[in-house]
Every structure is written in structure tokens, then in C-alpha cells.
Amino acid sequence: MSITEMYVICLLIIGFIRWIFPTFFPRLWYPMQRAWRFIRNNSGESISVTFLWDEPKCVGSTESFIIRKRFYLCGVPVSDVRDSGFNSENDVEAIIHNPSESSVPCSMEIISDEQENKFINRLKCSFTTRQAGKYEIILNYAKIHLRFERIFTAAEFCISKCRLLTDCNTIVGEVSSFITLHFQSRDQYGNITINQEIALRCSILLDPSCKNRPYFNLDYRLAKEQINFLLLISTSGYYTFNLCYDGEPIPDRRFNCIVLSKSQSESVNHHIQNRYSRNSYYTCTLLEKKKAKKVYCYIKPRQLSIYEYIFNIIPIKITAFRVGGGTKIELMDNNRVTISDSSEHIIHLSMEDDIAMKLMATYHCQRQLNMGNAETFEDKTRFFFEFIQNRGKSNTRKSIQVKVDRYRLLESSIEAISSSRLWFDRFIVSFRGEAGLDYGGVSREWFQTLTQTLFNHTDHSNCQPLFVSLSSSTQALLHPNRLRTSSYDMKLFEFCGRLVGKAIYESSFGSASRQLLPIHLTRSFLAQLVDIPISYQHFSTDDPEFYKTKVQYIIENNPNDLELVFAEELYTEDGRFEKLVDIVPGGRKLAVKESNKMKYLYAVARYRLVTQTETQTKSFLSGLSLLLPMEHMTAFSEYELELLICGSASVDLNDMKINCHDNLSRKLSQWFWIVVGSFTNEERTKLLQFVTGSSQLPPGGFHDLTPRFLITSDYFSHADTLPTAHTCSNHLCLPHYTNMNKLQQSLNIAINEGCEGFGFI
Numbered sequence: 001m002s003i004t005e006m007y008v009i010c011l012l013i014i015g016f017i018r019w020i021f022p023t024f025f026p027r028l029w030y031p032m033q034r035a036w037r038f039i040r041n042n043s044g045e046s047i048s049v050t051f052l053w054d055e056p057k058c059v060g061s062t063e064s065f066i067i068r069k070r071f072y073l074c075g076v077p078v079s080d081v082r083d084s085g086f087n088s089e090n091d092v093e094a095i096i097h098n099p100s101e102s103s104v105p106c107s108m109e110i111i112s113d114e115q116e117n118k119f120i121n122r123l124k125c126s127f128t129t130r131q132a133g134k135y136e137i138i139l140n141y142a143k144i145h146l147r148f149e150r151i152f153t154a155a156e157f158c159i160s161k162c163r164l165l166t167d168c169n170t171i172v173g174e175v176s177s178f179i180t181l182h183f184q185s186r187d188q189y190g191n192i193t194i195n196q197e198i199a200l201r202c203s204i205l206l207d208p209s210c211k212n213r214p215y216f217n218l219d220y221r222l223a224k225e226q227i228n229f230l231l232l233i234s235t236s237g238y239y240t241f242n243l244c245y246d247g248e249p250i251p252d253r254r255f256n257c258i259v260l261s262k263s264q265s266e267s268v269n270h271h272i273q274n275r276y277s278r279n280s281y282y283t284c285t286l287l288e289k290k291k292a293k294k295v296y297c298y299i300k301p302r303q304l305s306i307y308e309y310i311f312n313i314i315p316i317k318i319t320a321f322r323v324g325g326g327t328k329i330e331l332m333d334n335n336r337v338t339i340s341d342s343s344e345h346i347i348h349l350s351m352e353d354d355i356a357m358k359l360m361a362t363y364h365c366q367r368q369l370n371m372g373n374a375e376t377f378e379d380k381t382r383f384f385f386e387f388i389q390n391r392g393k394s395n396t397r398k399s400i401q402v403k404v405d406r407y408r409l410l411e412s413s414i415e416a417i418s419s420s421r422l423w424f425d426r427f428i429v430s431f432r433g434e435a436g437l438d439y440g441g442v443s444r445e446w447f448q449t450l451t452q453t454l455f456n457h458t459d460h461s462n463c464q465p466l467f468v469s470l471s472s473s474t475q476a477l478l479h480p481n482r483l484r485t486s487s488y489d490m491k492l493f494e495f496c497g498r499l500v501g502k503a504i505y506e507s508s509f510g511s512a513s514r515q516l517l518p519i520h521l522t523r524s525f526l527a528q529l530v531d532i533p534i535s536y537q538h539f540s541t542d543d544p545e546f547y548k549t550k551v552q553y554i555i556e557n558n559p560n561d562l563e564l565v566f567a568e569e570l571y572t573e574d575g576r577f578e579k580l581v582d583i584v585p586g587g588r589k590l591a592v593k594e595s596n597k598m599k600y601l602y603a604v605a606r607y608r609l610v611t612q613t614e615t616q617t618k619s620f621l622s623g624l625s626l627l628l629p630m631e632h633m634t635a636f637s638e639y640e641l642e643l644l645i646c647g648s649a650s651v652d653l654n655d656m657k658i659n660c661h662d663n664l665s666r667k668l669s670q671w672f673w674i675v676v677g678s679f680t681n682e683e684r685t686k687l688l689q690f691v692t693g694s695s696q697l698p699p700g701g702f703h704d705l706t707p708r709f710l711i712t713s714d715y716f717s718h719a720d721t722l723p724t725a726h727t728c729s730n731h732l733c734l735p736h737y738t739n740m741n742k743l744q745q746s747l748n749i750a751i752n753e754g755c756e757g758f759g760f761i
Contacts, residue, residue: 046070047141059129059189060155062741067092067123086121093140094125099133105677107670128678132191154191157198159250161186165376170256172361174265175236181229192225199227207240236261238331258361268361275300282359284351299362301370301631322531323367324634329360341533371635380635385508387632399426406431410453423502423627447503451517454496466492470543477522477542480616483573490619497623504644505627516647524609526638528617534609536601554597564592566600568607583607651684653677659702663712671740675747686751691725691732723750
């Protein structure tokens, strides 16, 4: 009997009773009405869910649950074999949100089982978990809406993901005072795993190479997102420690510890407080091949500088190193200190033991001050923004009207904000002839449009843009154009620097004011903005074609047969040879050999990436330094500076789906997009790197990617093989996997182990 038939019979019974008992019926009407509503609301079709995992469940695997169609009568489930169950995978809508409230892709498939000699269709919903926390599952079927919450915990502790929360590998402390080390353990997906068992299994041991063996004590405190190790050392000195797990050193988790006596600590603090004084220096001996000479070492917020004095009066700067990442100071034997940077610039200094310790401690303390004692990029950004805000309080920040012409955007913008002091005020932007009110949207459009105009700028008098790509790829990064050399061009480069500085400056006043610019500058140019030395390795990202065809060939082979000299050919705008330029003094007469090839590569990098655009970079820096404290900018690496300017390079899943040509089977395609949908942004970036050879997308996203992103299935490959990629054609080739778990495992291995490097198949 169907539900409709049951309703009709009930109505007939009620009508018959009312006809026989016309006076008694009104007394029973309201109780019968309530009973009828109960029957109606608790009878009919519904769905039930069976979860195929037990809580608590760790992240990292594909989980499933079964949806069944049920029939209820008066709230009591009856046989669910009244029909064949679900007819389509789309009968039930499943919406799954992860702890960050992002949607998690899921797949629906019909499964059949036999019950009472009849095959019943159920729905099996599968999804992949990566982020630990509370997941919300919403199911919609007809007028039925069900909501569930399930908790997923972090996976097992992963040694390769754990780290000390410090930007440098040297820590400064004082005798008999606790030195705090912030340790963060994570699983392979980046979820924080903090518990007492991990803390007990972790330890800090002296490195076997350390000659001095002081007595030290170690304790720990569990915090919300980290383990705080408290290290107490009883003797001053320079020590090397290893972070260990179960007694075994964790790879690449070695750190140095400078322990100062009380008098040494007071001397270092006095030096830092008077760092701008001419009398605040350390006396040492510079060891050279010819002869040793007395020099003076000054440590200031941006640079560690080495000077010598002629007749003890005239200062001559010998060399300088950046105070920040890339500069390495090591204490060698016999009180000798070695200072080097990423460009393989190395000097050796000899000094007394006490001075060597204080020099190294002063450098590392100054570096920590530049970062506000911050240990992560987020902490450094927070300190940097707070410093800008506090500095801005001394200036009265007011709102000013900036009226610009959309059709003369660059010229009208320069005219509207010609005064330097106006850049510190809040811009209320309006376009002439348009009625838009600036509540943030108009300013954002002005920033975006003006950025695109400047970094793709051409005019009638000079068809050369301000910024050019060093390679022909559509994903190439932008570098200052060496051919733009006029005084007007220098003003434009300075204006570009002010615009980028203004975007970062505004971002410091909160997320509502944040401005992210759609530009991707070369790593070498960004490195120059934060005083990082340039090396030939920058070609790998700035000009990959040149790196593969020339730089890498010279590194791996003997260059004697190439007949190269320390000189570069210079060409005019129309491609005609102009002249030969020495990249070192007398370079055209100096042949490149196996013994000096590394020096040649550094000289080429210096000439191509720095010397040719030196005036343009100085102009850009002049504009940037107007708004930003450059002494604190050196706390960031070139990669972190790019994040400040243009934010995280997110890979949009919908953009990828729309603009990707997918030749997979229906089932494999569904599995692929579920797996990619479960990826973190870092993993999607690795997938992009694996397929295209670059982690950066063109300004237009996947739509502007040339050739188009292509995914095909290789039916001739065994299901146990890994995916392959052809980066020249942006082509991902997937074997014909038989289940989603195998696809996920293989794709993870491929993007993590093969996202860098090239090979032939």
C-alpha cells in the first residue's frame, strides 16, 4: 500500500466517523488533527547515512560513507526495498566543508547490493582529507536536509616537516640564563602535531664535532602550536647542537649557540645601542694572500662593513655583507672568523677569542632586531607592518582626493600625487566623468590598472616597455629594461618604486586596506631590493632558457673548447651587434677555463642582472625607500618580498578546470579532480611546476597559458607507473589507474619528487 493510498483511507475513515457522530466529533477533532500531523510528518521517504570509518580518524586517506533510501511510518523505519533505491548519482547533493570552510570535492557513485531477492541502489560518497579539524557534511535530498560533523586528527609526526622556528641557525644567549627554542612538529600535510610523547622523544645533543663539552640542562613546555625547549648552559662559548628524535639527529636541523658571559653580553648590547657611532667597531686582521692588514668591522642594521684607515684618518671601504639571509659567519680554529655570502664572496678575519664571540653575537642580535625577533614569515610581516604604523603615527595621516583620467591614467596620476608627502596619506580615488564612490574598490582598481600600465608601459616617443622579460616564455618574470635610460624614464622607475611601496604601506593598515599588485618580478631584481647578492643561480628562474643552454652546460662540462672570454656582446635595439663589453677588467683577453668557469658565471650574472640595469634599479629603490624602512626590508628574502607585493601564488581550481583540456575517461577524470581538489595550494603549485616547468601562471591565469594545459590517459602504461609530464607542451599523462587511492599516491610521489629537473622518456 502506498503512502497516498493510506492518506485516502484515513480521510474516508474520518469522514465516516463524523457522519455517524456529528456532535461528538468536534471534541475529537483537535487530538485527531495532531495525530494526523505526526503521521504525516514522520512517514514517507528519507535517507540514512553509514560512515565507513571510526573516529578519531587521521587525515591523509580517502574516506567514504553510504547513503541509503529509507521509508518511515509514524517515525518507525520499515522495509527499504519498496523500489530499486536511487536512480542517479545526482539524486543526493553532498556538500563537504573542511576546517577552513573551503569546499572539499567529493565523488558519488551508485553501488548495488542484493536484499530480499532484489538489487537495491545505494550511493557511495568519497572524499579526501588533508586538513585536520572539524569537517561539516551536508546532504540534500528532495526536501530533506541532513547535517553531520566529523573530526579528523593530524597524521603521524613527519621528521622532514618539523622545524625550529628561527630564521637563522645561530642563537645568542647568556650563561646561566634559559635559551628558549621554539620547535614545531607537523605531519606530512602540514598539520601541527603537538603532544607530550613527541616532546619526550625529541632531544637536543651536542654535535660530535664540537670540541668544548659544557654541562647543560634541557626542559620543555607544551604550548598551543609549538614545543618550547628551555636550554641552560653553564659555560660561555660557541657550541653546535643537533635536534634529535629517538636519539637520531634530524637531517638539516643543526644549530649553533653563542653563549656569552655577563660582561660580553653587556658589551654586545652597548655596541648595538651605539651602532651608528663611528667609534662602535671591532678591530681585527684581514687575512689575504699577499699580506694581512688591520681592519675595522662595523655592524649596522643593513650591512656588515669592513674598513681600513689610511694614515689612521681616511676610511676606505674594503667590502660589505648584507645583515640577513645569505650571509654566513663561522667561527673557525685559531680565533679565525670566515664571512661569506651566496655569491661566494669570502673573507677571513683573525681576532682575539673574546672579540670573535662578540662580533658574531652582535651580527646575529642585529639580524634578530631587524626582524623584531620574529621567527616566521608571518611574524616578520607583523613586526614590519607594526613598525610602519608606529612610524606613521608621527605623521598626520589624512585622506586626500586623487582625481585621475582613465584615458591618461599614468600622466594624470603623476600630476595628482607629485608631492612626496602626499604618498603617506590615504588616497580617495575618483575617475573623472565617473560617479563611483571610493570605499576601497575604486582605489583597488586604480592600483591594478596603473600597475598594468606601468609594467607594460609604451608610449609614442619610446616603444620600449619599462619592464621586459628575459626569456620568451609567457610565464616569464619582469626585469627593468636596460634600454630605458632617459631622465624621464628614471622618473618613471622611481614612480614604479613608489607605487609598489605604497601598496605595501597601505597593506600594513589592515586587511581592508590591503593592496596586492598583479606583477611578478625577477628574483634577481627582488634580491637587489633587499641587498641579497646576485649569483648565476638566479638565471634558473629569471631566464630558464639561458640557464639550460649555457650556464648548466658550462657547470657540467669543460668550457675550454667553447673559446669563451670574460666579455659579453652588446646589441642594439634592432638586434645589430654594437660592441664587446668586458665583464671583468681586461676580460676580452682572459679565456674561460675549467679553473675559472665559476668566476666567469658569477661575472656574467653580475653584468646581465645588475650592471646593465643599475641606474634603473637605483631609481626604483629611491621610490621604494620613500615609504618603507629599508633597514627592516633586509629581514625578508626575495621570495618573501614577492609575497608582500603580490600575495600567495594561488592556483584556482575552477580556473584550472575551465581552461584545462581533459581527455580522460569519465571515472578517471572524476577521480583526478577530487584528488586535485583535496590538494593544498602548495601541492597545486607543485603540480603546476611538474606539468609546466614553472610555479607561476601568466597574469590571465590558465586561460593565458600557452600551450593549453592538457591531461590525457596513457592506456599503454602499467597501472603501477607514475604520471609523466611534457613541460614543453604543458601536457600531463596519467596511466589508467584502477582506483582513486592509487591515483592519489602516484600523483603525490610525482609532484613531490619530480617537480624539478628535466628528463627524456
